[in-house]
Amino acid sequence: MRPPIYDNCERTDLTPQRNGETSFSFFNRAGGSLWRHSRALHQQWADRLSDREYAEMRAALRSDDAQARSAFLELYLHECLVRGSHEVVVHPKLGHTTRRPDFLASRGTTRVFIEAIAPGQSRADRAAANSIGALLATLDQVGDDNFLLMTTAITQASNSAPAARLRHQIRKWLTQLDPDSVDTEDLPKRTFEQDGWSVTIKAMPIKRSRRGNVRRSIGIYAHSEAHFIDDGAKLVAALKSKVSRYGHFDAPFVVAVGTTTFDEDGEDVFNALYGSVSWVLGGLTPGEEVTSRGVRNPDGYFGSPGAWKNRRVSAVLIVDQLSLHDPTRARVALWAHPDPLHPLPSEPMFPGVIHEWNGQSTDKREARDARRLLELAEDWPQGHRWQAD
Incomplete structure (x- = not known):
């Protein structure tokens, strides 16, 4: 019999997540009536996996936050595909390499390979953050x-x-x-x-x-300095680290990237994929105002019009702010390659929105509603965070 992801025990601790406490430790001891719905959902999704896949998923979810975040991204994608009536093969074999992507999703005559990645901190940065976290946990x-x-x-x-x-x-x-x-x-x-x-x-x-x-004891954390985060560079680095592993596919290939920092308007993603913008100054208008125009640089991961590159990647799926508490709140956007070797099926596979190149920019259309796809009610999860039933 499979052991459950979370321990079978009575939960009476109604305190918020502590400094330095992993997500698993919190969910495993949280006694608020709200959290049991999240635990049950995680278990339900993982139960769809084979014994070996389940054991690996359970171990990752019970590990540190970096491993748990990456594992939950894969679990979320797997559930979206299954709910979307796909037949899903986990870590399918490829004929030209011994390496295996995360999923092969089939529906009717269509096949799509999916690879997931959740970029995180370097080992040194994680160690430094853990040291600070341990200090704050004690001061708390x-x-x-x-x-x-x-x-x-x-x-x-x-x-x-x-x-x-x-x-x-x-x-x-x-x-x-x-x-x-x-x-x-x-x-x-x-x-x-x-x-x-x-x-x-x-x-x-x-x-x-x-x-x-x-x-x-700590009421306000005001010790961290503001700093610039280059989300676009992190995204491109993540794509390069994954795409080169598998060579060419004989079907569409989607790279799903779990992020925690992208802005809501998607400007960082747009610039990283389709090229950054430089402003060129022109002459003076009759009113002696300097004119300027934006020029799209050929530094995007997808290249530029007439010189598209990385065409083996049919699309990049951004899954931003994916929460173990309520995964329906994730901001999900699929950014289609303008000229892929293998175009994606026309029917949406994931929640969120789809961005498609229109010659100058991208048009955005709605994909699938997360709550409907995952069959979760509008008021899910019910209950209280810091109060038992």
Whole structure:
């Protein structure tokens, strides 16, 4: 008998996800009535897999967040294909290579190969993030009845954070403050240093009516600096890492990319696939205004008009913000290649929208409704996040 993805146990913990806590750990212990619907959905989808595929999927979902995110993307795609009346082969054999893509989906006389990828942080970046997460998880347990914390700056060292000692210093500092005399326009602030690490904290007084009933100590995370994220470059790098593995297919090939940062208007994806824009300055108008025009550069992954490239990729499917809690909220968009070797079937395979090249830009049309395709009611999931039935 297959072991379930989540443990069979009584769940009474109604607290939010903690710093450093994996998605599996949270879902496995969350006692709110809402979360049981998500757990049941994950189990239902995974039960469609063969024994070997199920074991691999279960292990990945129970692992760290990077593996769980990648596995859930594959599980989501598999379910969309099955619900769309496709016959799905997981890791189909190819005649020209020993490598296997994730899926072969067949419906009637059509066949489509699908490969999924969920780009994430480098190993070094994950290690650094995990170290910060462990520190924050410890600071979140300062447990002062009168103050919440605002983290305004963190300096990281190469060694593990002395979190317990920093927590002790913060606790001692908070006992010296009077919550009723703090100026909320000029919050008390202090930097704590230990073993190369430093943490700058502001103390925020808790309303008198809520004192003594605090579950988490960090109220605001304000220590991360804003920085530019080149989503387009990440997308192209992800495509290149996958496409070259399989050579040429004898049927349409879709690369599905799980993302967490793309903007809603799809401009980053458009520029990455069809080319970025440069502005060329022209002459002066009669009113002595400088004219300009946008020029599409030939640096897109799909190339440019008259010089299309990477034609073995029939389309790129962006699955953005895919949530284990409610996968119907994912922003899904299929970006079709203007001149693929093997065009996709006309009938949509996935939820979301479809972008198709019109000679200058892309036209957008609706694909399939996620809730209808996955057969989930409009009010799913029902229940309360932090309240049991």
